[in-house]
Amino acid sequence: MANEVCFRTLSLEDPTSLSTYESIGGYSTWKSIIKGELTAINIVEELKKSCLRGRGGAGFPTGLKWSFLNKDIPGQKYVVCNSDEGEPGTCKDRDIMRYNPHQVIEGLAIAGFAMGADTGYNYLRGEYIEPFSVMEHALGEAYSAGLLGKGVMGSSITFNLYNHLGAGSYICGEETALLNSLEGGRGLPRFKPPFPANFGLYGKPTTVNNTESFASVPVILEKGAKWFLELGTDNSGGTKIFSVSGHVMKPGNFEVGLGIPFADLLSMAGGLATDRTLKAVIPGGSSMKILAGEIMMQVNMDYDSLRNAGSSLGSGAVIIMDDTTCMVSVLLRLAEFYHDESCGQCSPCREGTGWLVKILNRIIKGQGKKGDLDTLVNIANNIEGRTICAFGEAVAWPIQSFIDNFHDEFAFFVKEGHSMIIN
Amino acid sequence: MVKIVIDGHELQASAGDMIIEVADAADIYIPRFCYHKKLSIAANCRMCLVDVANNGKSLPACATPVVEGMQISTKSAKALYSQRSVMEFLLINHPLDCPICDQGGECELQDLSMGYGWDSSKFTEEKRVVADYNIGPFITTNMTRCIHCTRCIRFGKEIAGVQDLGLINRGDDVEVRTYVDETVKSNLSGNLIDICPVGALNSKPYAFQARSWELKSTASIAPHDCLGANIFLHTREQKIFRVVSKDNQQVNDIWLSDRDRFSYLGIQHSERLPKPYFKESNGWIEKNWHDALTLTSAKLKINIDKYTPKQVAGIISPNSTFEELYLFNKLIRALGTNNIDHRIREQDFSDQEFQPLSPTSMMSADDLQTSDGILIVGSNIGVEQPLLTIDIKSAIGNGAKIYVINPIDHKFNFDIAEKIIVNSALLPQLLAVMGQYDGLPGELANSIVNEARSIFASLANCKKVSIVTGAHLYQHKHASTMRVLLIELQKQLSAKLMYLTQGANSTGAWLAGCIPHRTTAGEIVSSNGLSALDSFKENLQTYILFGIEPELDCLYPGNAMNALKQASLVIVCSPYITEQMLGYADIVLPIATFAETDGTYINLFGSKQKTSPAILPIYDCKPGWEVLRDLGNSLDIAGMEYQSNQEVYQEVTDVLQQTKYSNRSNLNKTTKSLKFVSQSADLNLLLEWPENSVDCITRRSYALQQANTFSKPLAYINPEDADRLSLIDGEQIILVQQVCEFPLTLSVEQYVPKNCLYIPLGIEATSNLTEGKIEIKKC
Amino acid sequence: MIKKQKKYVLPENLQNKIDENLKKYPSDHRQSAILYALRLTQNDNGGWIREQHMRAVADYLKIDYIAVYEVATFYSMLKLKPVGKSLVSVCDNISCKLKGADNLLSFIEEYLQIKTGETTSDGLITLERAECLGACVNAPSMIVNDEYQENLTKDKVQQILDNLSNGDNH
Ligand SMILES: Cc1cc2nc3c(=O)[nH]c(=O)nc-3n(C[C@H](O)[C@H](O)[C@H](O)COP(=O)(O)O)c2cc1C
Ligand code: SF4
């Protein structure tokens, strides 16, 4: 079974419309909340049982996160949807918004109710102009239908939601950088503590979740935590959208139960070209560690299995590389990405990313030196764990894992001045 | 309170304090760049990483709050490794130019790299180079050296209240910059030099002048305003190289205004007078001190004999030392006159009998910081007292609201809750309305009356109110009325009142007796002498001036100039000689500046602050107290045989202690004679000194002059007045007064109230301005 | 002597749009509309922001000029240098690279006779390299004047470029 949660409107006619969404049960949870049939505690408990884990990359249990913001504590609070989606390889939130916008809206409304926030923002990356207009249209429909606004349907519940477009910056996906950006500043991550649950948007308690996390919520509450949990595995409840890209015949977004064997996912994506073999896979977006093909073929796609294999599920972006791939040039491109996107505030990240690029560039130009590989790993090690935000790890892990897994290939390039891969 | 352990030391700390604060208090040093105790936390340099038990990662000591039982190691192998690796990152793009960097020897990066660096870096790539740019006369930029700690940016937001600098770009392209190519605007900008831990922002006048370790440091006081910031003068071989802040929590904390930091550039100026200078029939000639003193006293005696002592007036700068003021008083009184004054920027003295012994504020800087309501009346406080705005900002940080009543819409570097701007003629009425005083001409618009009442109501709801008043009160035609009303207001609001007195030592001048109606310690004189302004208006025969340049320092300088030019004897004690002075003076005796002598200044809070000489007086200049003493001796005035300035100080202190003065304020008496003028159709003059031209020294600092605001020959009026008079912005106009005409350029500005002509004093263009009616003529 | 320069102020239609946008945020947080205001101004002024535009936005939102400058230089979609009539942003990040983005980029450079980062001499097209656009499963991809172009081939790209060179922006 596929496409049962966030993509459940995908195969329907006019998937983005309010009527389509309502025809498959959409907004029923929201309506029962409005009728007073569901309490905040019910919602959070149900989420905890469902084992929904944050889909933005860190995999933090959503129910637990929501329990940090107590509905009954007075004062302004906010829910914020992270649709910044900048992690290379990841392109699922775009499709959720393009094909099932109402479910994101409902998820945010429910979250607002559960945590006592009457205002929500959906922060979309600056390039997502099309998803933005789909979301805006859906928002218009929801307001017209009286599903949002002040005192929804005569109840005492108020929820206002706004879409906010960024302007081109990967780091704005980091939740506190996102809040700064939403406030109209530079996208600089904030040091923690204080956490957003205490000091978030405009200094008010705030919860940030990924688009896919929010979009999963209405279905979980409609069909029950148990139903959802059983779509996946014990510690990885539900489905996940995997964006499978790279050297596969039919790349695409696949919403499948967590725990699916990688091999199955690979064949869903059409497998490799006939004369190729699987060299390596980054299983969770470019910031996660790369794993060798042979290992991947034995792994199931869930949080625990991937962690045991030495990587992470991350954002669910599965990047497939066959035997024609030059690891050195791929790593250089990733290093360039992190160099371009570092916000620049922490010394290790600001200076380290540039240093990595300089060395890798030299290697690519055939001017590699003895000791370069050790230096690269050393720089990565010295960035890791010493920065304000997890961008430091996001830089370090690819460097460490590429060189670790493909040391010979890197050493060859340094020594010979050209790639070992001949295309 | 929680118990924690740092490097084996058990320490008590308040929960929520950051590790670095606790460590600092216990003298355990943790390396840092971005952390600064006066600024918010950024935690971006990552230099302060320490090892906290049960934490995988090293944690930043500046941003990690302590919790009960925390075990911290700042020097474990793991902590040191973290610190070293951060240091390596900071150094890879940092130039190796310590030998030519002015920060050398006092560079936090240089110091720390000794302790925390690796011997050699693995970095062999090309280093980043960042373009420099001009941000004004005070600060050099060497942005390749910047380590992006953002202290300077936070300083701007949090202390200066003007965000001059910001970060642009991202990643390793980030640069600290002003907006596009602007210069920095804050008059506290020099603090950036101290705040920057490396050599990215350095002193421009000091650039390449000296190495920090060769300099001798002398504690002193900046005598340019009534706060008297504590400074160190850094010297080598009788030359002042720079001024830095001396920490004093009660006064300037760790900060300095630019005026105080860069005034030293005026001290060793080409206009310094090398020797006593005399006008003789065949021109000006130099004399040695012996001859000079004999001749001066002889001429003085002749003149007094000829014209009576009543024809003598002594006018002294309020920036003089307490000792100078005391000796000046002694000397002038001994000549048989009570015409003595230091109030060169005032015109209404009608309440002088009722004023207290000295105009010391009844509060401290701390009171200002802890007020929840502050009313500013008639002051451009950001220019008069830049450093006090830091206290106001911290009050705002604690929730205080600021209200302003001013004759012009001055821009402030802090947020104002409400303000009322009226023509200065209406200020007394406005204060009366606030204090619910009856019997007014009732010229204020209803809306203004309502606003005033609403501000009063807001203040009445505050727990602790401070009222601050300054130059626009002192200079006001009806200052005495305003003073009475302010006291009334202060009583009604149970507020404390702060007077931003004019000059650095106004309190000292009152106590020493440099006022025409009382001598030392408030002792009443038999018959009042003339005030400074009146003595000029009376065209006397003999003037003795000390430390002032009347054409630039006095309110209505034209009156002063007329008087001096007609007088038969003008004796000037001044560090400088000017073209103007040669025109009106007969004798000029060269005196030392504050950096070349010792002395005492009493600031607005009543603190006595002492200076010591950092260099010897240049050329044949003498400390002012010596000149006055020697003159006294050669005039055979008794009791002038002092061996040291300290003796003078001792004597005046003794006099103060012996005199059982009562508080002479008896203000109720004056309430009957409150004066409210009607706003006439004529343009009402509003005068102000440019912030960097407040005295003879600041005027001669080239760097201060380059940054001087409000010092152009401009006359500002409101657009409506401009329309009425058919004048346009930028037009050349001529201001006409009785006999005098002076050309200025018109600037039409919305922030000037109606019927107001706002012009700078202290500049050549307005040095002929006299009291009285003024008209605008088209060119 | 001192003449005040005529100031650029945001045209009324932009002001109205910004006012509309401001409704999304608490009234004391006008700065939240900054990205919207800058993008709007950029689109209204040939695709890039001049100094006077930053000033105008700052004045309108009542924030410091430097705050606008800080923001305008942080986000890659805000351009402070001139761009051509059309902006072509080609992704060559990992997924697109694996699908031949490098060749595509060289092809475009050759076809337009410019390097990445440059503008054609007729001022019609600026070519830039983009970071991952979030269209990885349809790689290689690019954005042309705000519109995604996916599953690119040389032919498809050539067609698009030809249209742009003929002055057709879409
Ligand atoms: C460098 C960096 C980039 C990130 N980018 C994204 C992103 O684009 N989208 C996202 O949802 N989360 C992103 N995150 C994770 C967020 O910080 C945050 O953990 C997440 O939005 C929480 O939502 P979730 O619990 O639903 O996953 C990023 C984190 C880092 C450190
Ligand atoms: S780790 Fe990098 S991206 Fe994250 S806050 Fe620090 S400098 Fe910015």
Ligand code: FES
């Ligand atoms: S001093 Fe703590 S991170 Fe800079």
